[in-house]
Amino acid sequence: MTTLKNILNITGIGLLFLIPLITSCGLEKESTAIDELNVRIPADPERLNPMLSSSGYATQIEDHIFMSLFAQDPVTLQYVPMLAAGKPIVKEGPLFNEKRSTAYTYTIREEAEWSDGRPVTAEDYIFSIKLALNPYVASASWKGFLQFFLEAEADSDNPKKFKAYADRDYMHSMEITSSFAVYPRHIYDPENLLSSFTIPGLKNYREDSLSESREKLLQQLADEFQTARFSTKIVEGAGPYRLVEYESGQRITLAKKENWWGSDLLNAGPEKINYFI
Numbered sequence: 524m525t526t527l528k529n530i531l532n533i534t535g536i537g538l539l540f541l542i543p544l545i546t547s548c549g550l551e552k553e554s555t556a557i558d559e560l561n562v563r564i565p566a567d568p569e570r571l572n573p574m575l576s577s578s579g580y581a582t583q584i585e586d587h588i589f590m591s592l593f594a595q596d597p598v599t600l601q602y603v604p605m606l607a608a609g610k611p612i613v614k615e616g617p618l619f620n621e622k623r624s625t626a627y628t629y630t631i632r633e634e635a636e637w638s639d640g641r642p643v644t645a646e647d648y649i650f651s652i653k654l655a656l657n658p659y660v661a662s663a664s665w666k667g668f669l670q671f672f673l674e675a676e677a678d679s680d681n682p683k684k685f686k687a688y689a690d691r692d693y694m695h696s697m698e699i700t701s702s703f704a705v706y707p708r709h710i711y712d713p714e715n716l717l718s719s720f721t722i723p724g725l726k727n728y729r730e731d732s733l734s735e736s737r738e739k740l741l742q743q744l745a746d747e748f749q750t751a752r753f754s755t756k757i758v759e760g761a762g763p764y765r766l767v768e769y770e771s772g773q774r775i776t777l778a779k780k781e782n783w784w785g786s787d788l789l790n791a792g793p794e795k796i797n798y799f800i
Contacts, residue, residue, distance in 0.1 A: 558793060563799050564800055569581070571754055574704070577664075584775060588759075592648075592705070606761060607701065611687075612627070613628075615691070617688075619674060620723075623692065626686050627701070632683075633683065635785070643761050645683060649676075651708075653722060654712070654717065656728075657744060671693040671695075672689055706760070707760075711748060716743075761785075763783050774799055776797050778794065
């Protein structure tokens with residue numbers, strides 16, 4: 524049986540025990556019986572935005588807010604489905620600029636939704652990739668692994684189903700299609716401006732390759748996304764917690780979402796988490 528002490532020993536630091544235990548891989552559910560938890564961190568994370576943040580303290584907090592298709596079980600270290608309904612269907616894919624590809628067909632859990640009740644869909648997944656590939660977004664770490672990501676296409680009959688194509692010769696091709704945080708398109712791009720751009724087009728972007736108006740559009744989207752507003756005020760993911768307060772240099776408060784869609788997937792945690800800086 525996994526206990527709080529076990530988790531503390533595995534992570535080495537107290538902050539990471541907050542990651543809920545994954546019950547879908549056979550771990551027994553346990554109640555933490557904690558209403559409110561106070562955690563002390565030695566430095567301000569500066570922002571809560573997985574695509575832009577570089578602080579390890581930020582990552583520990585973001586993991587309670589954002590979710591990916593798959594995540595690593597903190598005990599077994601195996602990749603297990605989170606937003607994804609199950610393992611992807613894997614087939615040989617087509618050539619992309621003479622690169623052999625592997626096609627991964629994913630279906631997002633039917634019950635997965637954002638805080639406002641909207642469903643998590645393939646559109647959100649594809650948007651997240653395009654956002655990271657925007658040349659004006661400072662997402663160097665994401666751009667690094669996405670160089671092996673070739674394309675993604677939504678299923679015309681099922682908004683929660685899509686195919687992701689990765690470089691077949693890359694040994695971690697499945698991981699790069701499933702292990703990044705998914706952002707809600709309707710919150711981070713309410714006018715759906717990125718829909719007119721393609722993943723290959725953004726990947727192969729060259730300066731002066733776009734018209735002036737298209738260039739300005741990408742710059743506008745990046746400037747808005749990189750403001751403090753989307754790092755300390757509006758921080759929205761599909762995970763079990765929501766940001767309540769971010770007082771720079773003082774405190775960050777998360778609250779557990781009511782009627783969260785994944786309550787049968789992950790163990791319940793404290794109702795509120797206060798990070799004191």
